[in-house]
Amino acid sequence: MSISAEAIEAAHCRIAPYLHRTPLLTSRALEERTGVQWIFKAENLQKVGAFKARGALNAALQVPDPSAGLATHSSGNHAQALAYAARVREVPAYIVMPQNAPRVKVEAVREYGGEITFCEPTQEAREEALAQVLARTGAAFIHPYDNDDVIAGQATCAKELLEDAGAPLDAIYVPVGGGGLFSGTCLACHYFSPGTGSHAGEPEGAGDAVLSLRTGRVETAPYVDTIADGLLTRLSPRTLAILRDHADGITLVTEAQIVEAVRWCFERLKLVVEPSGAVPLAAALADAERWRGRRVGVVLCGGNVDLSRLGEWFGNDPATTPDASITRSYT
Amino acid sequence: MSISAEAIEAAHCRIAPYLHRTPLLTSRALEERTGVQWIFKAENLQKVGAFKARGALNAALQVPDPSAGLATHSSGNHAQALAYAARVREVPAYIVMPQNAPRVKVEAVREYGGEITFCEPTQEAREEALAQVLARTGAAFIHPYDNDDVIAGQATCAKELLEDAGAPLDAIYVPVGGGGLFSGTCLACHYFSPGTGSHAGEPEGAGDAVLSLRTGRVETAPYVDTIADGLLTRLSPRTLAILRDHADGITLVTEAQIVEAVRWCFERLKLVVEPSGAVPLAAALADAERWRGRRVGVVLCGGNVDLSRLGEWFGNDPATTPDASITRSYT
Numbered sequence: 001m002s003i004s005a006e007a008i009e010a011a012h013c014r015i016a017p018y019l020h021r022t023p024l025l026t027s028r029a030l031e032e033r034t035g036v037q038w039i040f041k042a043e044n045l046q047k048v049g050a051f052k053a054r055g056a057l058n059a060a061l062q063v064p065d066p067s068a069g070l071a072t073h074s075s076g077n078h079a080q081a082l083a084y085a086a087r088v089r090e091v092p093a094y095i096v097m098p099q100n101a102p103r104v105k106v107e108a109v110r111e112y113g114g115e116i117t118f119c120e121p122t123q124e125a126r127e128e129a130l131a132q133v134l135a136r137t138g139a140a141f142i143h144p145y146d147n148d149d150v151i152a153g154q155a156t157c158a159k160e161l162l163e164d165a166g167a168p169l170d171a172i173y174v175p176v177g178g179g180g181l182f183s184g185t186c187l188a189c190h191y192f193s194p195g196t197g198s199h200a201g202e203p204e205g206a207g208d209a210v211l212s213l214r215t216g217r218v219e220t221a222p223y224v225d226t227i228a229d230g231l232l233t234r235l236s237p238r239t240l241a242i243l244r245d246h247a248d249g250i251t252l253v254t255e256a257q258i259v260e261a262v263r264w265c266f267e268r269l270k271l272v273v274e275p276s277g278a279v280p281l282a283a284a285l286a287d288a289e290r291w292r293g294r295r296v297g298v299v300l301c302g303g304n305v306d307l308s309r310l311g312e313w314f315g316n317d318p319a320t321t322p323d324a325s326i327t328r329s330y331t
Numbered sequence: 332m333s334i335s336a337e338a339i340e341a342a343h344c345r346i347a348p349y350l351h352r353t354p355l356l357t358s359r360a361l362e363e364r365t366g367v368q369w370i371f372k373a374e375n376l377q378k379v380g381a382f383k384a385r386g387a388l389n390a391a392l393q394v395p396d397p398s399a400g401l402a403t404h405s406s407g408n409h410a411q412a413l414a415y416a417a418r419v420r421e422v423p424a425y426i427v428m429p430q431n432a433p434r435v436k437v438e439a440v441r442e443y444g445g446e447i448t449f450c451e452p453t454q455e456a457r458e459e460a461l462a463q464v465l466a467r468t469g470a471a472f473i474h475p476y477d478n479d480d481v482i483a484g485q486a487t488c489a490k491e492l493l494e495d496a497g498a499p500l501d502a503i504y505v506p507v508g509g510g511g512l513f514s515g516t517c518l519a520c521h522y523f524s525p526g527t528g529s530h531a532g533e534p535e536g537a538g539d540a541v542l543s544l545r546t547g548r549v550e551t552a553p554y555v556d557t558i559a560d561g562l563l564t565r566l567s568p569r570t571l572a573i574l575r576d577h578a579d580g581i582t583l584v585t586e587a588q589i590v591e592a593v594r595w596c597f598e599r600l601k602l603v604v605e606p607s608g609a610v611p612l613a614a615a616l617a618d619a620e621r622w623r624g625r626r627v628g629v630v631l632c633g634g635n636v637d638l639s640r641l642g643e644w645f646g647n648d649p650a651t652t653p654d655a656s657i658t659r660s661y662t
Binding site for chain 2: 023025029044045049104111263266267269270271272273303305307308310311312314315
């Protein structure tokens with residue numbers, strides 16, 4: 001295996017000064033309902049609002065001469081993460097984004113000082129646009145997940161969870177898209193807590209990883225239709241190889257289960273978690289019976305939500321809100 | 332003064348086993364925009380979703396014989412807090428709530444095992460209903476804020492913020508409704524960090540406290556119209572007396588400033604904060620120029636939001652979200 005325990009430990013030392021050690025939360029209500037001791041890692045409170053800052057920083061900090069800048073293609077949180085990493089290294093960030101990227105994510109990249117190149121929303125267009133950017137600038141390319149340094153960085157999230165949980169965990173749940181976080185989680189458990197199972201949630205409407213693990217090849221999803229917009233990418237041979245060796249399971253979840261998990265994060269944990277970041281909770285709850293009496297960590301891994309979607313997810317029913325004219329009599 | 336430093340220290344020891352020491356967060360983006368070093372205390376992550384758990388517990392744990400139960404009237408977070416405190420003491424909780432209390436808060440009280448008596452939404456009706464409950468049950472009444480033990484409990488929030496901030500704070504911002512949290516904050520700063528100013532935000536549409544401090548009497552608000560439904564109560568002579576001695580200022584904020592502060596908590600801090608809990612941030616931002624180059628603590632003190640309101644607050648504009656049919660080409 002090319003990513004060693006020492007590489008993950010070194011990654012942790014390297015990136016810690018620029019990141020938050022995100023807090024762990026518990027929920028007595030959910031414990032009582034399920035009989036499982038859940039430990040939530042609020043990685044939505046991480047810099048740039050997602051775990052992606054870990055991997056991007058670990059890779060960026062190891063580019064020998066980054067003076068020509070750093071570059072990537074991403075429609076999501078890796079774009080912000082790389083812009084942040086470039087800012088830490090005080091070099092330019094060049095980000096290729098599809099024209100239809102969410103406005104909030106475009107604005108966030110700009111706020112971190114990233115230079116955006118828009119492209120058609122196809123895999124070919126973004127690879128071509130990236131090639132042009134690299135040729136023009138000489139910037140170093142940092143892939144969102146098909147990169148050992150990125151994976152070692154993502155592994156630090158599970159490493160912290162294992163260290164801070166106070167007692168051994170029976171399992172950790174993360175999501176799986178390209179497999180950077182999931183493969184890093186597998187390695188962290190393998191090296192630092194072999195008794196902890198590595199599990200992922202995956203949307204039914206982007207179910208490529210579960211299929212890839214079954215066939216042993218990188219597959220595309222049978223169909224794609226999910227609000228978990230951070231999990232649309234497929235595995236790479238690199239992440240698949242790690243998952244084949246170390247993953248303990250992938251649980252498919254429906255869109256309704258994802259929305260319910262997002263709602264639960266808002267309502268009970270008081271955390272803003274994006275759909276992709278709530279997929280691990282949706283999967284863990286679907287598996288709850290299996291973990292009765294056990295301790296299970298769940299990484300709530302991103303919080304970059306377009307607030308204009310919330311009415312759509314949670315409904316907008318003024319009838320349930322207090323009548324202002326009656327409320328007034330309270331003073 | 333009847334509430335001593337020792338009373339606050341004892342309160343902290345007494346309640347700590349049953350509560351979270353809520354984390355502090357920072358925001359580089361907001362620091363850069365304002366030139367102020369802001370330290371946010373995420374008290375929305377507290378048990379029952381609000382600081383109210385502190386005061387209710389401190390009072391409940393000092394009831395000599397609580398076997399007949401604990402009782403209060405509240406339409407909001409104190410109701411949940413008292414139900415939680417009663418559960419800690421393993422006695423019944425009797426809560427008088429107005430018929431028009433938000434559904435989510437009613438459900439939360441029930442979930443903590445509280446027995447609810449509904450009443451007409453007037454001050455007279457709730458006092459009468461409470462008197463009947465007390466006569467019937469013999470339960471101990473714990474007022475939401477007009478109670479020294481409650482105030483000493485609320486003071487522990489600022490005490491933790493002062494202890495965890497790493498360096499002295501120039502000011503702390505909280506909201507003011509009945510004045511329990513604000514008077515507790517004033518006392519914590521007075522005893523433990525005399526150089527830290529105690530400031531509150533208050534909605535223009537519930538501006539009784541700023542008026543009361545001016546006249547020296549408990550006043551009612553000139554008009555009442557605000558989404559900050561936790562701040563509709565007026566001061567008591569007890570809280571007013573503490574504020575007259577120790578408060579450094581109250582800043583009035585508009586409804587638009589409150590919604591903007593709530594949005595900012597969701598979008599940037601990834602925290603679900605209710606309008607009443609975001610009023611301190613709204614006030615602190617209104618005062619930002621004054622604090623340039625200084626360190627200021629802001630207590631985000633509650634997170635019990637009726638999610639069906641979010642569409643109304645943040646808009647619901649599907650045009651800004653990615654087109655699913657285009658997103659599909661990404662796999």
